[in-house]
Amino acid sequence: MQQPAAKRQSQLVKIGVIAKATGLSVQALRYYQQRGLISPKQQLSSGYRLYAQDIIERIQFIQRCKNIGFSLEEITQLLALQDDPNVKAAEIKQKVEAKLAVVEQKIMELSGLKTSLQQLSASCSGTGLIGECPIINQLWSNIP
Numbered sequence: 001m002q003q004p005a006a007k008r009q010s011q012l013v014k015i016g017v018i019a020k021a022t023g024l025s026v027q028a029l030r031y032y033q034q035r036g037l038i039s040p041k042q043q044l045s046s047g048y049r050l051y052a053q054d055i056i057e058r059i060q061f062i063q064r065c066k067n068i069g070f071s072l073e074e075i076t077q078l079l080a081l082q083d084d085p086n087v088k089a090a091e092i093k094q095k096v097e098a099k100l101a102v103v104e105q106k107i108m109e110l111s112g113l114k115t116s117l118q119q120l121s122a123s124c125s126g127t128g129l130i131g132e133c134p135i136i137n138q139l140w141s142n143i144p
Helices: 005-010 015-022 026-034 055-067 072-083 089-122 134-141
Strands: 012-014 049-052
Touching (some): 012 015, 015 049, 026 055, 055 072, 072 089
């Protein structure tokens, strides 16, 4: 039986529990803490840090952002914007559109790279010795 969100939120757990629930390593979670993405609710005299279980949702948000290409710095900015109730949705949309523009630029660059590699590959039959390889010869002759 799942506990109500308010009850889960009040329970504090060690970082290992959070790691297991999110699939991240303890080291990665500590790095997130260093970067200010997450923070413990309490630190015991023994040095153990205790986290609210609802931090799992925050980590899942971070992981989804990373999966679509946002850097940890950008995620920090998104989280900061989210914490401000006066932020307009347009600010978030602008960040997503900026990321989209970067991705589109990378796609264009990768497309050009693909064409160059296809041309190099097509120039070589794969037979003979390396000294006769058109790929090597073209790469040496195209030095700027």
